[in-house]
Amino acid sequence: MTKQRKVVYDVLLEERDHPTAQTIFERAQNELSSVSLATIYNCLDALVSHDVVKQVNIDREPSRYCANLCEHGHFHDQSTGDIIDVKFKPDVDLTQFLDLPQGAVIENLELNIKGFLKQ
Amino acid sequence: MTKQRKVVYDVLLEERDHPTAQTIFERAQNELSSVSLATIYNCLDALVSHDVVKQVNIDREPSRYCANLCEHGHFHDQSTGDIIDVKFKPDVDLTQFLDLPQGAVIENLELNIKGFLKQ
DNA sequence: GTCTTTTTTAGAACTATTCTAAATTTGCTA
DNA sequence: TAGCAAATTTAGAATAGTTCTAAAAAAGAC
Numbered sequence: 001m002t003k004q005r006k007v008v009y010d011v012l013l014e015e016r017d018h019p020t021a022q023t024i025f026e027r028a029q030n031e032l033s034s035v036s037l038a039t040i041y042n043c044l045d046a047l048v049s050h051d052v053v054k055q056v057n058i059d060r061e062p063s064r065y066c067a068n069l070c071e072h073g074h075f076h077d078q079s080t081g082d083i084i085d086v087k088f089k090p091d092v093d094l095t096q097f098l099d100l101p102q103g104a105v106i107e108n109l110e111l112n113i114k115g116f117l118k119q
Numbered sequence: 120m121t122k123q124r125k126v127v128y129d130v131l132l133e134e135r136d137h138p139t140a141q142t143i144f145e146r147a148q149n150e151l152s153s154v155s156l157a158t159i160y161n162c163l164d165a166l167v168s169h170d171v172v173k174q175v176n177i178d179r180e181p182s183r184y185c186a187n188l189c190e191h192g193h194f195h196d197q198s199t200g201d202i203i204d205v206k207f208k209p210d211v212d213l214t215q216f217l218d219l220p221q222g223a224v225i226e227n228l229e230l231n232i233k234g235f236l237k238q
Numbered sequence: 239g240t241c242t243t244t245t246t247t248a249g250a251a252c253t254a255t256t257c258t259a260a261a262t263t264t265g266c267t268a
Numbered sequence: 269t270a271g272c273a274a275a276t277t278t279a280g281a282a283t284a285g286t287t288c289t290a291a292a293a294a295a296g297a298c
Contacts, residue, residue: 002263002276021254036278041255046276059176060286062254075220084220092216095232099206101194103237112229113214118222121245121295140285155247160286165245179255181285239298246293257282264275 007031008043009052009067018056018064018074018083056083058112073111086113126150127162128171128186137175137183137193137202175202177231192230205232 011019011027019027025040044065047053056064058076064083073086088094095106130138130146138146144159163184166172175183177195183202192205207213214225 004277034278038256038279039277042276042278057176057178059174060179060182060254063179073217075223078226086220087218089216089218094213094216094230097208097211097213097216098192098230098232099208100232101203101205101236104194104232104234105237106232106234107197108233110229110231110233111213111217112231113217113219113223113225114227114229115223115225117220118224123246153247155249157248157287158246161245161247179285242295242297244293244295247291249289251288252286254285255283258280260278262275262277264273266271266273268269268271 002043003032004028004035004039005043005046007035008040009047012047012053012065012067016067016085018066020062020064022062024065056112057110058083058114071109073113076112076114077116078114079116086111121162122151123147123154123158124162124165126154127159128166131166131172131184131186135185135187135204137185139181139183141181143184175231177202177233190228192232195231195233196235197233198235205230 007028008024010031011024021037021040021044024044025035025037028035028040044053044055048055051069052067054066054069056066056074058064058074066085068085071088073088075084075086077084094109094111126147127143129150130143140156140159140163143163144154144156147154147159163172163174167174167184170188171186173185173188175185175193177183177193185204187204190207192207194203194205196203213228213230
């Protein structure tokens with residue numbers, strides 16, 4: 001754990017708004033002005049591959065990053081661009097409502113919803 | 120409807136294997152050797168924005184395209200790279216199992232599952 | 239059939255991300 | 269604490285999927 005990784009992780013814990021690498025870079029510079037964008041990517045890769053951070057991809061937009069580890073989906077508000085965590089209701093296993101191919105073993109489930117918030 | 124758009128659409132109807140723009144380009148060249156990659160992208164954009172074709176994005180891999188219009192998710196077999204359509208069981212509304220933000224109006228729901236097929 | 243609009247095309251440009259290679263830091267062992 | 273190997277950081281170059289540009293071609297309306 002280097003100071004760069006700590007700063008990146010702290011940025012993600014601070015504001016849980018699913019920032020992009022570029023936004024994380026800008027916030028991290030406030031703590032550690034010498035940090036480089038390549039390092040932000042390196043740190044995010046390390047955190048993601050150690051399952052401490054989740055990478056959220058919606059369409060082909062820049063990846064966003066999220067320190068919420070419990071299983072959840074994402075609601076993408078198309079009027080504001082905000083991304084909001086969507087919890088599954090207690091004890092719900094979504095896969096039981098799907099016609100999965102025979103023998104399917106699930107490693108990862110990703111649910112992205114686009115829409116807007118009325119009022 | 121131009122001949123290029125027809126060819127692109129026909130390619131998608133022919134083999135329902137979720138090809139990338141590059142693959143569609145290669146297949147389209149068999150029918151219309153003068154077609155360009157930019158045109159493939161243009162045609163796909165037109166088809167997608169007219170809701171005749173769906174664009175499927177998984178991680179940050181190249182977009183794939185799909186002529187299956189009924190609501191479904193995608194199973195991404197990590198050993199073969201194949202993408203398999205996953206139907207929802209009859210009369211299931213996945214959103215009723217989610218804690219959506221108040222006032223959420225859904226325009227689009229995307230479900231991507233990664234894993235592999237045992238045996 | 240002419241005219242306006244749309245589409246196609248090739249190639250340049252763009253952008254998020256990854257790679258490279260040198261410099262620095264880490265952390266182990268003594 | 270010093271020395272050393274391995275890992276990490278850094279700046280800048282490179283990459284790759286996609287989008288843009290502007291000229292040529294095609295489509296469709298009248």
